Every structure is written in C-alpha cells, then in structure tokens.
Amino acid sequence: MVHLAPGDPLNFITGEGDISNEQLARLRQEYGLDRPLSTQYILYMAKIFQGDLGYSYRYREPVLDLIQDRVPATFLLMMPALVLFVGLGILLGIVAARRQNSGGDLFLSGLALLGWSVPVFWLGQLLIIACALKLGWFPTQGMLNLRAPTQGMARVLDVLWHLALPATALGMRFLALSTRMTRSSMVQVLRLDYMTTARAKGLPERVVLSRHALPNALLPVITIIGMNMGTMLTGSVLVEVVFAWPGMGRLLYDGVLARDYPLIIGIILIVSIVVVAVNLITDIVYAIVDPRIRYT
C-alpha cells in the first residue's frame, strides 16, 4: 500500500546529484524494488514473522535495531507522564470529588477540561518560549548537553534537566484525564450505600476515603489510562518533534520526511503491538481485580 504513494525512495537515496539510468536500475535491484509488489509484500510478511522488519532505506541499518536504539528515550519521556502526572491527577480528582460542587471543584474541573483541550505540541512550544527562551531555566531541545559530563550523577541530572519541559508538555493531557476520571468515579462511589455504612461505623473520614472509596474508584481510572496508551504515544511523537528528543517519535517523523517506508511501517507495527498488548493487559487486570467481571 505504501508504494501507491507519490515519490520514490530512490530519490532520497541518490539525492539531488546526476545519476544514470543504469545506476538507478542497479540500486532498484539491490533494494529489491524491481520485483512485483505482490512478491515484495509476501517477502516482507514472511520476514516479519521471523522478527525481521527489513532495512531502513535511509539509515541503511535494520529497522528493528534503529527502533531499539530509540525506545529507551521514548520510555524515559513517558514515565513521568504516567507516574507523576497521573498520580497528581488522581490526587486532584479526589480533592475535587470530596468538595463536590464547591468553587475549588469547579476550578479543578475547568482546569482539567482546559488541559484536555490544549494541543500537546503547542503546549511544548509555549513552554519553550516561556521557560527556555525568555526565562532561560531549561534547555530548548535535545536530551543531553554536548559538553555535559559523560557519566555519574551529573549526567543523570543533565538528562532530567532536559526532560523537565517535554515531560510536562506530554503529562498535562494525562493530568487532565486522570483528574476528570477520578473525580467522576469518586463522585459515583461516594454516593453508594456502603460508604454510608463505613461512615456509620464511625470510621474516620480519611480511612473511609483511602480504604473504602479509593480502591473502587481507581479501577475505571486505570482502565481509561490503559485505553489511552495510543494517545500517550501520539503525544510522545509530537513532543519529541517539538523538543528534538531522540526517541521513536522523532524517528518516525524523520522516516515520513524521507519516505523511508520500511521504517514507517516498522514503527507503526511496533506501536500497534504495544497498544493492543496494553489494552489486553488492562482488560485482564480489570477482570482479575473486579470480581463482577468474568470472561466465559
């Protein structure tokens, strides 16, 4: 399907320089582009099942190796969003639900809707303009300072310093999502009869909330976060492009620009597998934790 697209990867390989038709034909043969599409497709599918995603036209390296090199950076970018910002969102959601319909609740809910509506990459641009360019607190892009120490604690700090802005840009959407979901889920749980029972037993409010309400309220929140793994990866691509973060998203962007078909398809394949796997795991965990759900 990729081959229906206008443009020819050989244009990128050969660049702007003069090149004879014979040379083109030789290159075409070398990359297997002279064979019929059906043959190319069957060969590709056969290789995938052997764990071979083919060679990148542009980098002339196996696609799988390229992706493996970039996965840690993307993972590093997503971790704070998943842990820090989701955690904070859950806290804010509890606060909002406890004082349901108060001014504070209204404020937090409004803020969450704002965070959900803002384009991820634009937030990144704003952070660059405000915190990096005007204030000079953080670097504008990359993961490491060129003159940074190459090892030890100083290097870790350098990476964290570069991580702060992109992680914030990526995490905001999940902060908003988890606040919204925790709030609405807590509000529903707090209305149930067993909450009244727990309070009637004379338990302190803190115990009622943390032991009785929270575990039940968190289930749907965790499911929603799991189901939004695709959103997270989408955000990661955009944030990596804004901050020139050397992760998988940046690699995909470069692949699109260079019409590097094996690379594009390889990355999208891996992303799809990850998303489907996370969805499956979320479903299974949900079924284990919630005794009301049984798959037959």
Next chain:
Amino acid sequence: MSAKSWLRLSSSHAAAIGLTIVLLVVIGGGVGPWLTGSPSAMDGRAFCPPGPGCLLGSDDLGRDMLARVANGARVSLLVGVAAAAVSAILGVVVGALAGFAGGRVDEFFMRVAEAFQIVPQFFLAILVVALFGPSLTKIVLVIAILSWPSTARIIRAEFLKLRDQDFVAAARLAGASRGALIFGEILPNALPPVIVNASLQIASAILTEANLSFLGLGDPDQVSWGQLLFGAQPFLNQAWWMAVFPGVAILLATLGFNLLGDGLNDILDPRQRGRSD
C-alpha cells in the same frame, strides 16, 4: 452568586459558554477573512511584532498573522465539522444496522468496531496521509473512518434499548416497514447522545488535523492552524507571536466544542459520562 448556586446552573452554563466560544470562532472564521484580506499577501514587514499596524504580528515572509489565523479558522472548522459529520453518518448507519438486526450482524459489526477502536488511530492516520499524499478531503476521510465506532456503539445501545419498547411494537403492528421503523420511530429517539458525541468529535478532529499538520502532513495549499504552528516552530526564538495566536485559536475552538458537548451531556442525561477521545 455563590459557587454552589453557580454550579447548580453550570450544566447549562457549560453548554452556554461552549456555544458562545464556538459562535465566536465561527463568526471569526466566517467574517474575519473578509476584513483582514488575503492570508498569503506578503505586503508587510517580516517578523513585525504585534502592535498597531499588524495586530497579531507578521510571519517570516511578512504575511499578516491576523489574516492567517482568521483564514485558519475556516480550514480547521471545515475539517472538524466535515470529519465529525461523515463519522456520525457512518456510525449511525452501522450502529442502526447492528442494533436493529442483532444476532450475527450485530456481532460482526461490533467486532469490526472494536478492531478500529483498539488500533492506534493517529498512527494509522499518519500512515495513510504519508502514503496517499496530504489533501483536505483525504484528511477529513481518514479522521472520519478512524472515529466512527464510538457513534456506532452509542446508536447500537440506544437501538437495543428502544427496539422492544411499546411505541415501536405499536408501529410494527400498524404495519410499518423496517425502514419506517428504523428511520421514523427509533432513530429520532436515539439521536440526542449522538449530537453530544458529535460535538466532542469536532474538537478531537480539529486537534487531529492540527497534529497531522504539525508533522508536515497537512494540506500544503491550505492555511490551517496546525499548519501555522508547523511554520512557527523554526522561529520560536524570533517570533513568539507566530506560535502563540494560532495555538490560542485551536485551544478556544476545542475548548468550546468540548464544553458544549459536556454541557449538552449533562442536560440530556446527567448520569451518563462518555469518554471524550
């Protein structure tokens, strides 16, 4: 007014505020371009900071940002509304078929819907646009084809609920055909949640278009907000206004449609809370 009484009215307030914002953006996109002139006229100074003369500044080629943002409203709204409309029609047709027919047909369509929902949609959109070339029509179709399942599920659930109710049975006994039952009796009653969903879908389609454009996969012949932000990225250091104003426009539009959807949701059914992705 105290916060409490404000919030008691807030279900309708959210819808009202959302509607106001949406109307503002629509009027801006409808009337704005008439007042501001061509978005591609290079008649000003390059990198003119916002101030008298060029209200929102100018870009690297001396094009007026106000004209470009106003024109962007047209493109972005068009994409959002068209994509949501096509997706709603697809979803209503599939959902109505599945919900009315039941059995194997239902099973089949719901499995297809699940398959569409589980794949990472934005990545498929990237793939399709990168393959077939960026144009407004293709972007609209891709977004619609990837986003119909939520509508289909909602319509199906409504159909299952309404199918066996007395007024439908009465119409059936009166000899109404299947078509008349589906379109005349059940569908009108199943539509309200679809309208809520469509509002949320418009917001999400505007965001998706902006995301695609920011990766250089927007229609190169059209000035959309995402396109403007794509163009602003190399000049963040020189011209903050190139990035700030188009982004504010996107934020307003998506916030407006999200508020409208949320508000309508609370008005139509206070207990139901949907995913807005």
